[in-house]
Amino acid sequence: xxxxxxxxxxxxxxxxxxxxxxxxxxxxxxxxxxxxxxxxxxxxxxxxxxxxxxxxxxxxxxxxxxxxxxxxxxxxxxxxxxxxxxxxxxxxxxxxxxxxxxxxxxxxxxxxxxxxxxxxxxxxxxxxxxxxxxxxxxxxxxxxxxxxxxxxxxxxxxxxxxxxxxxxxxxxxxxxxxxxxxxxxxxxxxxxxxxxxxxxxxxxxxxxxxxxxxxxxxxxxxxxxxxxxxxxxxxxxxxxxxxxxxxxxxxxxxxxxxxxxxxxxxxxxxxxxxxxxxxxxxxxxxxxxxxxxxxxxxxx
Amino acid sequence: xxxxxxxxxxxxxxxxxxxxxxxxxxxxxxxxxxxxxxxxxxxxxxxxxxxxxxxxxxxxxxxxxxxxxxxxxxxxxxxxxxxxxxxxxxxxxxxxxxxxxxxxxxxxxxxxxxxxxxxxxxxxxxxxxxxxxxxxxxxxxxxxxxxxxxxxxxxxxxxxxxxxxxxxxxxxxxxxxxxxxxxxxxxxxxxxxxxxxxxxxxxxxxxxxxxxxxxxxxxxxxxxxxxxxxxxxxxxxxxxxxxxxxxxxxxxxxxxxxxxxxxxxxxxxxxxxxxxxxxxxxxxxxxxxxxxx
Numbered sequence: 001x002x003x004x005x006x007x008x009x010x011x012x013x014x015x016x017x018x019x020x021x022x023x024x025x026x027x028x029x030x031x032x033x034x035x036x037x038x039x040x041x042x043x044x045x046x047x048x049x050x051x052x053x054x055x056x057x058x059x060x061x062x063x064x065x066x067x068x069x070x071x072x073x074x075x076x077x078x079x080x081x082x083x084x085x086x087x088x089x090x091x092x093x094x095x096x097x098x099x100x101x102x103x104x105x106x107x108x109x110x111x112x113x114x115x116x117x118x119x120x121x122x123x124x125x126x127x128x129x130x131x132x133x134x135x136x137x138x139x140x141x142x143x144x145x146x147x148x149x150x151x152x153x154x155x156x157x158x159x160x161x162x163x164x165x166x167x168x169x170x171x172x173x174x175x176x177x178x179x180x181x182x183x184x185x186x187x188x189x190x191x192x193x194x195x196x197x198x199x200x201x202x203x204x205x206x207x208x209x210x211x212x213x214x215x216x217x218x219x220x221x222x223x224x225x226x227x228x229x230x231x232x233x234x235x236x237x238x239x240x241x242x243x244x245x246x247x248x249x250x251x252x253x254x255x256x257x258x259x260x261x262x263x264x265x266x267x268x269x270x271x272x273x274x275x276x277x278x279x280x281x282x283x284x285x286x287x288x289x290x291x292x293x294x295x296x297x298x299x300x
Numbered sequence: 301x302x303x304x305x306x307x308x309x310x311x312x313x314x315x316x317x318x319x320x321x322x323x324x325x326x327x328x329x330x331x332x333x334x335x336x337x338x339x340x341x342x343x344x345x346x347x348x349x350x351x352x353x354x355x356x357x358x359x360x361x362x363x364x365x366x367x368x369x370x371x372x373x374x375x376x377x378x379x380x381x382x383x384x385x386x387x388x389x390x391x392x393x394x395x396x397x398x399x400x401x402x403x404x405x406x407x408x409x410x411x412x413x414x415x416x417x418x419x420x421x422x423x424x425x426x427x428x429x430x431x432x433x434x435x436x437x438x439x440x441x442x443x444x445x446x447x448x449x450x451x452x453x454x455x456x457x458x459x460x461x462x463x464x465x466x467x468x469x470x471x472x473x474x475x476x477x478x479x480x481x482x483x484x485x486x487x488x489x490x491x492x493x494x495x496x497x498x499x500x501x502x503x504x505x506x507x508x509x510x511x512x513x514x515x516x517x518x519x520x521x522x523x524x525x526x527x528x529x530x531x532x533x534x535x536x537x538x539x540x541x542x543x544x545x546x547x548x549x550x551x552x553x554x555x556x557x558x559x560x561x562x563x564x565x566x567x568x569x570x571x572x573x574x575x576x577x578x579x580x581x582x583x584x585x586x587x588x589x590x591x592x593x
Contacts, residue, residue: 008504012399016413019396022472023420026431029441033434043434044441087317094314099307105318112325114525116533116576118550119569123328126335126562163324170317199309224422231536235557247426251540263427270423278415 027267034260042257053261066246066262073243074269076157076165077226083162084169084222089215092177093203106174113171117231124164124236128155155238164236165226172225173218180214213284220277224270332573336566345562353567357552371552375575378549381463381538382531385470389527390520392471393478397519398512400479401486402494414483421476429469429540436460436468461543469541470531477530478523485519486512521586528583529576549575 033040037048057066095102112120132153139148154160188210192202208215230244237245243266250259339350361369368376396417404410420428435441436459443455458464489512497507513520535550549572556565 009403012395012403015395016399019392019475020416023417026435026472027420027423027428029434030427030431041439043437043439044444087320090313091317094310097306097310097313099310099314101318102314105314105321108318108321108326112321114529114576114580115325115329116529116550116572118533118535118553119332119573120325120328122553122557122565122569123330123332124324125557126331126566127328129562130331130335160324163320166320167325170320174317220422228422228424228426230426231534234536234554244424244426247424247430248536248540251426251430252544259430263424263430267423267427271419274419274422 030260031264031267033257034264036257036260040257042260053256053258054265056256056258057261057265066243069241069243069246070265072157072240073227076161076242077223079158079162080165080169080226081219081222083166084173085215085219087166087170088173088177088218089211091174092181093207095178096181109171109174112167113175115167117168118234120167121164121232121235124160124232125155128153128160128236153238155236157237157240157242159238161233161237161242164232165229168229168232169222169225172221176214176218176221180211184210209288213281213288216277216281216284220274223273227266227270227273329573332566332569335563336570338563338566340561340563343560350563351567353561353563353565354571356564357567357571370547374547374552375549377547378532381467381470381548382528384467385474385531386524386527388467388471389475389478390524393475393523394482394516394520396475397479397483397486397516401483401489402512417476417479425473425536426540428473429537432465432469432472432541433460436465461541461545463542463546466538466541466546469537470534473537474527474530477526478520481522481526482516482519485516489515517586521583525580525583528579532576532579533572 029044032046033042033044034053035049035051036046036053037050038052040047091105095106132151132155134142135144135148135151135154139145139151184207188206189202192206197205228244229242230248233242233245241249247259247262247266250262335345336353337349337351339346339348339352357371358369361372400410400413400417404413433440437443438455438457438460440459442459443452446452446456493511493515494507497511502510533550535548535554538546538548538551539554549568553565553568553572556562556568
């Protein structure tokens, strides 16, 4: 590669720009169209500019309760995020030490990541159905009659739904931990140990501050992947719907721009979370640069 | 003693994640396999050994030979869509990764441009599908543009709710899964190798074919596994972008589930799983995933 930009650079740069337009262009189109006037339709041209369709979404159109789905998705996303961060960091630390079964856990995570979502979703649905069946029909034989009285289902947002989302977010969390520790200087831990730090102190005051920006990244993956998750939730969420499921349902019935307004709101939440996370990561990295090393600054 | 303690702590740290996978991934898979061999009637599954789920799936397949029966046609179509998507995402993903890895020189720009490619991945897939409607629909921008240019007189119908729009959406949604692993392999290629090839008189194309592609192979394989498994099992994208009119391996399962024919759905899932495992094991022959992280 020479010092001057070659011709291929400009060709590839053009391809890259085209790809970025391809990625963002359609999304941008629905953001614009969600501000259609009250008489406007699903396509261009714009028929006036208004917030009419956003108002429609918040009022609800009688069929689906978007506000409730919104809150459910938000709560589930937060729960998935917290669990993903905690379990991934813990498992990442375990992989650093090494343990029997490490390879099994690793391959299970990879398998969970690439398993076609419908199969995972179907499996969870079957598991819970069979469990419900046992509780309803056979609880007395097992001496659990008192517990199973009036049992309907164990399926729900924070049981089967949460589990379904975790099978999708945990592998990402684990892979990010792998990427972090591949670049991690183990001598820092040794130094902390030599200075008499307990394992917890080593983690809390040495390891965690260094990996924190990437841990925020895991949280970002945890929330956004759950917030938008659809295929795995489809069979495993129980009687209530998350926001993406409502949206998918609307694609076949709605012929008005309120679906774009809902899309814009959903994306706004995604972008808010993304930029918040990126901002926190920036902040943490800047902090690390300021306090990270006093090498070459003389004795203080 | 200390070693014991250490491994006990490691177990406690990894245990919760393993438990989640056992409860929500491994056990469910076992249930899929078991239930696939159960009997069923119109409204419930019956726990008795039966291969009705499988035989119903392939009903009439032998009688209709040499014509393909519905299930085989559906699988052929799924494989076709999968292959098209794979080729396009591979070419596009490779090009983008190549640009990012070899032509963007400053680290900061590399991060900014990578983020630009990643941000859509963190937003909703359904919305990114719906987003094509105002562009490709009957009165969409593309049709209007073509009419205004005088290239066509009546709107083109195959732009939306067709195999075209399904593949387009796949490429739109999943090229990211190619870019990341290929980029990851490429940035680990020692620049000296490329320089050496250049100094030895290799053309750009020769360097690409003889140096970069072989060294980026692990990334290509991992990206391919992602794209192929996602597309083979997909039912959401095919549903929304195909206007619920195109059948696929994933959609069969969904249809059976909606009819509450759980054993039949499970049987189809087992078939899909088998095909997926064959594809993945063929691909992993080419590369050791664990070494690549």
